[in-house]
Amino acid sequence: MKEKITCRCDNEFEVEIPELSDIDQDNSVLEEIKNGNFLTYRCPECGLTLPLEFKTRIKWSKIPGNNNTIMLIPERDRMGFINGAVKNEKNDSVVIGFQELLERITVIENDLSVLTIESLKLLLLEKAASSLPDKKPVIFFNSVVMNGNTKNLEFYIHGLKEKEVAKAMIPFSLYKEEDLKIKSGENPDYYGSFTVNGYISVNNISFDEDTDEE
Known part of the structure; x- marks a missing residue:
């Protein structure tokens, strides 16, 4: 599909936005996502x-998922997706914004469960809220880190301090415990609340809590 965009120099030009990019057919798509060049265009x-x-x-x-497909929703359409104005017509897995797309690809490449990663984020958010209740941090999974024979999951936490990104390490053993709870069907209502219309995210928990408080 074609879109008109306006550069900072005020030049308006037309670009071709792919409706579907298939990584199996074109591995350069994967590399573009990882290096930040996906959907970049030169004026x-x-x-x-x-x-x-x-x-x-x-x-x-x-x-x-059944169709092995992620739908990228632009960050500017986050509220539109939450309130139903922006649709997930194909019943894809959904990410909102490029940072979530990059994170999702990283999770998949490391053979990790998206739901388990999101549930671990909630643990980190609860810990942050207990010590810094006035902050609203945003957390992204970054990588698997080996420390000798010990495997850890590294998360980046934005918003605790201005212009700083904190790092948090979660032992892989804790990931396995949480993953086992999910796979065993423990507390299905709790874990089910992470998913709304194909969007698996701790943001669904946070959004509901904020709404209840109002």
């Missing part, structure tokens, strides 16, 4: 590279 007038977010779909055989 023909001034040469500036513009990172863009448009609604698009990414297919990959490693993506869990």
Whole structure:
């Protein structure tokens, strides 16, 4: 699909946004996501590279789900998706914003469960809330880190301090415990609340809690 965009130099030009990108057919899509070049376009007038977010779909055989596809919703449409104005027509897995797309690809590449990662984020958010209740941090899974023979999961926490990103390490043993709870069917209402319309995220928990308080 074609979209008109306006550069900072005020030049308006048209770009082709792919409706579907298939990683199995074109591995460069995976590399573009990982290095931040996915959906970037160069202004023909001034040469500036513009990172863009448009609604698009990414297919990959490693993506869990019946159709192995992620739908990227632009960050600007977050509230539209939450209130139902922006639809998930294909029943894909949903991510909102490029950072969530990059995180999802990282989770999948490391053979981790998206739901388990999101439930671990809630543990980190609860810990942050107990010590810094006035903050509203945002957490992203970053990588698997080996310390000798010990495996840890590294998370980046934004919003605790201005212009700083905190790191948190969670032992892989805790991940396995949480994953076992989910797979065994323990507390299905609790874990089920992480998923809304294909969007698996701790943000669904936070949003509901904020709404209840109002």
